[in-house]
Amino acid sequence: MTITTEKPLVKIEGLHKYYGQHHVLRGIDLEVNQGEVSVVIGPSGSGKSTMLRCVNLLETISAGRIYVGGDLIGYREVNGRLHDLKTKEIAAQRREIGMVFQRFNLFPHKTALQNIMEAPVQVKGQSKDVARKRAYELLDRVGLADRAGHYPSQLSGGQQQRVAIARALAMEPELMLFDEPTSALDPELVGDVLNVMKDLAKSGMTMIVVTHEIGFAREVGDRLTFMDGGVVVESGDPREVLSNPQHARTKEFLSRVL
């Protein structure tokens, strides 16, 4: 994949989010180029997960625009007026965006293999044979080829999260969203998941990663964004932001997590 700096794959413009009177996101602007790994950090309650969830419409967008691959997410704009997309159209947009959750959210009544095959067969209409072959390849890629027949409850947290990554990849998305993918894991299991994410980044996948793993941000991130209080405080090259933060709030946060 080639990196084109002129046309970002993801463009978030002036994003606001209200829960009732509670103003969670207060004008977020963020761009992610094709093939880039954009890492978002910040204290809990800073709105970083909410922003991520807006990108594939798990949260409605109160104000602002999000574009993925040039398409406006959630709306159709006709003569300057926004129209809600139909459920089916939203589902079609989500197919291009893979999502990995903090709590994995694997389907507990399906095996690892069935979890991965579900969407390609049911949504894309792939034949079971094709989907199964691809699912085995993906399981192999995340290092779990021998766990195909296991149910999620028979897997460790780290293994579940790797199956969840494989499940998202099975839809061949152009963008992957990671919502604190290692926060629910025992410390010794974090490494396996981060390694899978590193490989994915190397393969050229465009990723937005909300995380507390500063080491991952430094090593793999192309861009680091620090959010607090529903706004972007600081954004730039991860190594620069981490070694030489410009804002007092960033310095304070980093001094507590590093």
Added chain:
Amino acid sequence: MKSQPDSTAPVLNKAVPVRHPGRWLSAVIILGFLALFLQSLVTNSNFRWDIVGTYILDVKVVQGVGWTLLLTVASMVLAIVLAILLAFMRQSDNPVFRWSSWVWVWFFRGTPVYTQLVFWGLISVLYPRLSAGVPFGPELFSVDTSVIVTSTVAAILGLGLNESAYLAEIFRAGLKSVDRGQMEAAEALGMGKTKIMWRIILPQAMRVIVPPTGNETIGMLKTTSLVLAVPFTLDLTFATNTLANRTYLPVPLLIVAAIWYLVITSILMVGQHFIEAYYGKGVDNLAPATVNPGAAKAAGGGADVQRSIETDFPEESAR
């Protein structure tokens, strides 16, 4: 790889267990009562076991069992189909669906099943003819109500519609019990609403839905004895009552009915066990799923293709 027993092996604690004299005492009392009861079954000639033996396989009784089963199964099937619909409607974004579902449950749960059965029996008095056509416009066809709503249909409608209201609440509770993250994960994969409901949410909800639904089915088996309100006169209770009235021996024929109800209940419980095991897949029931070995080979994941069933438990699969 077994660890060798050696001189450093710990001395196992062999503590004297706590004694429970109360358990022994209560067991003696209960077994005593049981013995007395069993003795009376044998010695009390009023039970008339000979009559029980005569009628247990009587044609009328066996036919009654068949009709009772038919009413139970048909009304439960009707109730389950309606309940799924009602539970989905209750969760719908469409306020008209939510409201209709609520009113349905309110009405059918709020009136006695006996009253509803009498009502369905009288439907042909209320509406002598059923016709299809445009409201206030031309009629397309029409038929006598009594031709369509026979006493069997009336009994099934009465039992099924009443039950649907109770089951709708059970299904609603089941759907609500599924973690919100499941819906989000399926949505994030681009699945449509209908597929999410049928393939992701409902199968998980069934774990919660099946036990109370089994309860309701067993309840329904016995509620069918109320169908004489329609009037429907072929079910087990009516058949044994008729025989009891003819022979002036109510007790042995009540025993005949009770034995049959117990037999059917026991069979239903076995069925429920298997349904629960099926929907407990991955949560309560961790039998490994079968995996197609051909695909594993095709994927080249180094999988052992000799296995017809991939157990994925290393000690079993590494033959």
